[in-house]
Amino acid sequence: MLDSSSISASTAASFLLTSFLIEVTPGPNMTYLALVSASNGRRAGFATVAGVALGLAIIGVVAAFGVAELIQASHLLYNVLRWSGVLFLLYLAWEGWRSGDEGAVVGSTNGGKYFLRGLITNLLNPKAGIFYVAVLPTFMDLDAPPTAQAMxxxxxxxxxxxxxxLLIVLIAGTLEPVLNDPRREQIARRFLSALLGLVALWFAWTTAR
Structure with a gap:
């Protein structure tokens, strides 16, 4: 439960709506979750979601203590983080594309691997840090303790x-039984992998400054 002394109900409601609108916009998380869930099932998708959630929470805590502002202010640090994220997304897209050719086990449920990938993709996402630095503060009351509000x-x-x-995982996961046919699985995996690669390039373009 939220501390009523930190933010008002109206602020919480408006920020919640803003958060939903931002999250339903297609991006790296959405595309990768669809790829993992459609190809490897819901269990792998849920593990990825857990990693994504932890990554977003860590960035939020870091931003609350001002570290994200330092990254945003440093051109070098920002670009190192940005290009690391782009390259990691391209690696995931490449791996998804080639896995069918190299006999990868479809349906692998190595939860730890997917958890770490969800975590890494978000820790290397400078847009998440910018959100916490540029968007989140606009919902804060300047007369109230900032740390409690940020948290x-x-x-x-x-x-x-x-x-x-989770909704993305549930929806995309329904396709996994249909994709038990190797040919259909390869087509779907390569389509989503190509889409993830395009998202990575779009991410590189939109985060440039």
Missing amino acids: ALTGIYVGAATFVH
């Missing part, structure tokens, strides 16, 4: 993002 709003955002991500 409460971070909790709302992570909750909204996780809800949307």
